[in-house]
Amino acid sequence: MVKRVVSDLACFGGKALFHSVKPIGQLSLPNIERFYEISLEILTSRRFTNNGPVVHELEQRLCQTHAVEHCITFANASVAIISVLDTLAKHKSGEVIMPAFTYIGLPHLAKWASQTPRFCDVDPATHVIDPERVNAAIGESTSCILAVHQVNAPCNIERLQQIAKENDIPLVFDSVHAIFASYLGKPFGSFGACEIFSLHATKILNGFEGGYVTTNDSNLASALRTKRNFGFTDEGHTASIGINGKLNEVHAAMALACLDDIPSILDRNKRRVAHYADAFANIPGIRWVAYSEVSMMPNYEFALLHLSEDWPLSRNDVVRIIRIENALARGYYEHTDQLAKYFSKDFCAHDLPVTCRLAREFIQMPVGELVSNDDIERLAELFLFIYRNASEIKRRLDQSQNVN
Numbered sequence: 001m002v003k004r005v006v007s008d009l010a011c012f013g014g015k016a017l018f019h020s021v022k023p024i025g026q027l028s029l030p031n032i033e034r035f036y037e038i039s040l041e042i043l044t045s046r047r048f049t050n051n052g053p054v055v056h057e058l059e060q061r062l063c064q065t066h067a068v069e070h071c072i073t074f075a076n077a078s079v080a081i082i083s084v085l086d087t088l089a090k091h092k093s094g095e096v097i098m099p100a101f102t103y104i105g106l107p108h109l110a111k112w113a114s115q116t117p118r119f120c121d122v123d124p125a126t127h128v129i130d131p132e133r134v135n136a137a138i139g140e141s142t143s144c145i146l147a148v149h150q151v152n153a154p155c156n157i158e159r160l161q162q163i164a165k166e167n168d169i170p171l172v173f174d175s176v177h178a179i180f181a182s183y184l185g186k187p188f189g190s191f192g193a194c195e196i197f198s199l200h201a202t203k204i205l206n207g208f209e210g211g212y213v214t215t216n217d218s219n220l221a222s223a224l225r226t227k228r229n230f231g232f233t234d235e236g237h238t239a240s241i242g243i244n245g246k247l248n249e250v251h252a253a254m255a256l257a258c259l260d261d262i263p264s265i266l267d268r269n270k271r272r273v274a275h276y277a278d279a280f281a282n283i284p285g286i287r288w289v290a291y292s293e294v295s296m297m298p299n300y301e302f303a304l305l306h307l308s309e310d311w312p313l314s315r316n317d318v319v320r321i322i323r324i325e326n327a328l329a330r331g332y333y334e335h336t337d338q339l340a341k342y343f344s345k346d347f348c349a350h351d352l353p354v355t356c357r358l359a360r361e362f363i364q365m366p367v368g369e370l371v372s373n374d375d376i377e378r379l380a381e382l383f384l385f386i387y388r389n390a391s392e393i394k395r396r397l398d399q400s401q402n403v404n
């Protein structure tokens with residue numbers, strides 16, 4: 001039994017359920033032998049960075065995996081997105097249409113590319129940007145549409161493509177959470193003008209840090225290669241405003257040494273998500289965000305839990321309690337209801353009722369290589385304990401809040 005009485009909860013002074021933290025990121029290890037082998041070659045050759053052979057090999061492998069002509073790696077997905085927006089924007093300081101319910105760092109990237117984010121609400125069932133809202137938000141100053149695939153569902157790709165074409169606006173996909181997933185049998189990577197992926201350690205392909213853009217547009221690929229290298233051409237001339245956005249060789253080695261394991265990572269993710277559903281099956285008022293398996297083959301990166309409205313404790317209280325038990329769950333995209341506050345209401349194409357509701361609903365549960373089936377069963381026991389003892393827990397939480 002994980003807890004016997006309410007004072008066993010770590011938030012009331014008991015021992016934490018987990019000795020070491022249970023995170024929400026993938027944190028996969030590479031094939032260590034392979035990583036050492038490539039790293040030794042890097043050290044021996046002293047070719048540490050500047051578009052070296054390991055970056056080159058990684059880019060080629062990723063082109064094959066995504067069935068696309070060009071892959072341009074970057075130091076992280078953020079610099080990649082800034083570079084893409086800077087290259088494709090129709091106006092020098094226009095607007096980038098993007099979903100409101102997504103990674104809270106995204107609007108900053110538009111600002112770094114001298115653009116203004118323009119938030120659109122999302123579909124309540126799939127959580128992806130609503131194409132009709134996008135259509136309505138297009139105006140004279142629209143520079144680009146930045147659509148984001150959700151882990152559980154793809155954007156409405158066809159309708160967005162149609163809208164982008166009719167209005168002659170570039171369409172870019174942030175596919176960070178669709179990495180190694182596929183849409184109608186085709187891997188993500190070649191939709192829209194380009195797609196962007198992350199190699200952050202918490203993502204499915206671990207390069208410590210890193211990111212990449214995939215595209216079939218040779219002109220865009222060449223402009224991005226120049227941009228990530230200070231704007232220098234191969235001859236050393238400055239062709240455009242650039243940045244140091246290069247991926248280094250060791251980070252590329254890490255990603256290369258992880259790449260062969262991707263099918264088993266996806267398989268473990270799928271099993272983990274299924275195990276969560278089984279282990280929590282007899283706890284009242286729990287639902288899991290379903291993965292759309294009709295058009296998409298997902299990567300099962302997250303386990304997203306929903307508490308029914310009549311659950312006896314709030315989402316935020318539950319997150320607070322289990323984090324102190326070292327289960328580092330968090331509210332899924334929880335601060336997106338504050339966008340109007342951070343970025344001024346003028347940036348919202350319209351009110352964002354769906355985003356504001358969704359931002360309060362889900363718990364992003366611990367996942368990744370550090371979460372075992374046994375951990376999931378212990379979490380289920382903990383949730384059942386919290387459910388059964390909710391009124392006493394709430395009374396004690398209220399009491400401690402009053403004292404503080």
Ligand SMILES: Cc1ncc(COP(=O)(O)O)c(C=O)c1O
Nearest residue numbers: 076077078103176198200210211
């Ligand atoms: C949807 C999305 N886009 C972009 C990023 C930025 O990725 P990076 O950390 O590689 O800059 C993230 C990071 O979590 C993300 O979730």
